[in-house]
Amino acid sequence: MGKIGLLLMIFGLLLGMIVGAQTVDKVVIGLSAPPRTMDPHGSDADSNLSIMSNIFEGLARRDVNGNLLPGLAVSWERVDPYTWRFYLRKGVKFHNGNDFTWEDVAFTFQRLKDPGVSEFLATGNLVKSVKPVDGNPWIIDIVTTRPVAWFVQNMHQIFIMDKESTEVRSQGEVASHPIGTGPYKFVEWIRGDHLTLVANEDYWGGPPPVKKVIFKEIVDSFTRLAAIETGTVDIIQDIPLELFDRAKANPNLLIVTRPARRGMFLGMKQTSDYPMHDVRVRKAIYMAINVQELIDKVMFGHASPAAQIADPPTVGYNPEIKRLPYDPEEAKRLLAEAGYPDGFSVTLKAPTDRYPRDEETAEAIAKQLAKVGIKVTVDAKPKAIYFPEVTHHDVELYYLGWFDGAYSAMRTFTKLVHSYDEEAGFGLFNAGDISDKLLDYLIEQSDTIVDPELYVEWSQMTNRIAFEWKVVYIPLFYLEDSYAVYKPSGIKFTPRPDTWMTIVDVIQP
Template identity: 45%
Template sequence: HQLFIVSKKDVESRDAGDVGVKPMGTGPYKFVEWVKGSHLKFTANEAYWGGAPKIKQVELKIITEPATRFAALASGSVDLVSGLPLEMFEQIQQNPKLEILSRPSRRVIYLALGNKAGTPLADVRVRRAIYLAINEDEIIQKVMQGKASPAAQLADSASTGFNPALKRLPFDPEKSKALLKEAGYESGFEITLAGPNDRYVNDAKIAEAAVQYLNKVGIKAKLDVKPKAVFFPEVTSREKFDFYLLSWLDGAYDSARGISTNLATYNKEKGWGGWNGARFSDPEIDALMDQAAAMVDLAERDKLLQKAHVVIQEKVPLIPLHCGIDLYGLVKDRGVKFTPRPERWLVYKEIEKN
């Protein structure tokens, strides 16, 4: 979803579909071939303004099955695997020919909640009860195999507005039940948690665990997971869900973007709420985003956004779960020099191979 500088003459001479599958830009590599579902090939642009890249030929293979990805790495048919499956971690770690590289992920996995009038979720006590019912520490240990760290807010530590003082609400099923009783839902209510099953690390398993925790406090929760190609358009339609699993990685390193995109009331003119699929709406959060948009003093803006994250925790439009760990596998004897980037981009001109 990033578009870099392209040739005006080239773009205007072709239709959008052709440009999309046969791009021409100003980057360090030239597009050679794309076989959908199989691979992409690139060759070095020797005339690149920043200097020709050291790796001259690049083939990006699309391998969706974890076992097949491991086999490709172990056999040496690939040099580098991005998005190493957790279930393959120990096998790769025990293989003397392979190496694992990792760095903390900036991507925050979270559960989004609506607050539509007339529904149980309209009551903040219910939303907080759902938060308190979920044992995130257990999700990290059992579902994520310890390869994640708990998140307390939508922002990661590298983003403007990250609030270091903010902590997750503790797992407390008894307090969750008490809040449900106080809100008039001692016998629970029905709710469906939606999510993707092929986008984030163990996404369906995380959602399944959350549903199980909710049932333990008396909420009659059901699971609705599906491929991302189906799920994401349903989120952005803002008509389908009240409760779903999603994530956010802020490429702009500014948490106002994450809040306005995922939590602010939908407003086409302001560019708000495009991924607010549960249609959560709160005037205080919206007012804070208006203030942030007009604030140029970076220190003051940081304070304002830190305050926004406190307000968000009080209002509970989302339940932050965790940030994972980005894992990569390398074949040791290939001489590949690769440093993982914080946003997980593979920038081939930055990679070297002896």
């Protein structure tokens, strides 16, 4: 063999090694919350959306930093307050070989309206029509029933389904054998045990480097940690706070954390027959709570102070909003000024099994409020009982967490802050019965703003008025997302802000 031939052979071997190093045969992930269904519209829980994001795609997608990027649409624009125009991606195929067309988009939004299969009724009912523009099947207008400025921000979690195959299959088949356009194809789902996906080698975005993914259901915290300690799984979500030091001390584990998108806060009944109707009382409660003490002693340092509900990736997050200072003496003065020099009695409701150390946090808040004369009875109960009470507004003080799946502060405000109006879809989670004409006006007007920069400024202004002037809620802290990676696997892992395990984003070979 000549020198040139020998060099070519060596080059080929090296190239093969490099290419081989860029792929991973299999990754096993331990999930704390398993998927409920394989129907992308059947559950709006993040545990479900996380899995669906590997199999299905929306018109848009989010990257590992939460930025909105093109998905099944290559671009979009807002034509008028009611109309969003999308330019669809050509050459995309579903896993069964069917071509992706505008009719799949129209079918998807119509399906969202069906309460028998969809938990995205609110989004579905916002859509009036989906039609091609001037007969061009690759340019469509989605017309909404009312102006919705954040509509496109939600498109990463509205997954497009194949019209042809979905219409001819039973709902049971659709909910157990998904067919999408995403980077991974469905193999099998054994409820209570595992879900297996394989790489879609014909994916329009290129073959995924991780060739097989197994999601194992490991709900118990101790079992989940034991699984990664032994290398049974490569990655786990949600290291329990009580076991964090043990995980961190393990030399085979890489601990990855980031501030969670979920902001924890106190809601307050604000009708005229409750003390919290007075903004001075709301400020007093705010200033009587030592958030840093809650973070240090209750959350073991695994949280960060919040001055608003929106988190930094959310459109409308305002870095200029500052927390009111911890000042018990000022809190007492405000209470006296409001007519409650001896404080008052109130019940604080909280779940026992929804958030990390939720009941313990409620108990600690009660003790802090007692120091300024507010006598708190903690009523903690399982989430199956607690959340119906919240949605029925059967609360005085209540402990809740929130992040907006559409990354929009104004979308959050339509749910949490706007006066309750079931028919219009406003205030559906406004358990404290907030009713403020200025905030209602600002929220409603935000949807009519077409200019993106003005929309951001308007959202930030509204956010600041709500939390600094009106004190509609008492922000506490952002939780912390935590993961453990088994070091011998050699996997490089970067978490998304929404906690989704979208493999092409979070795992780098």
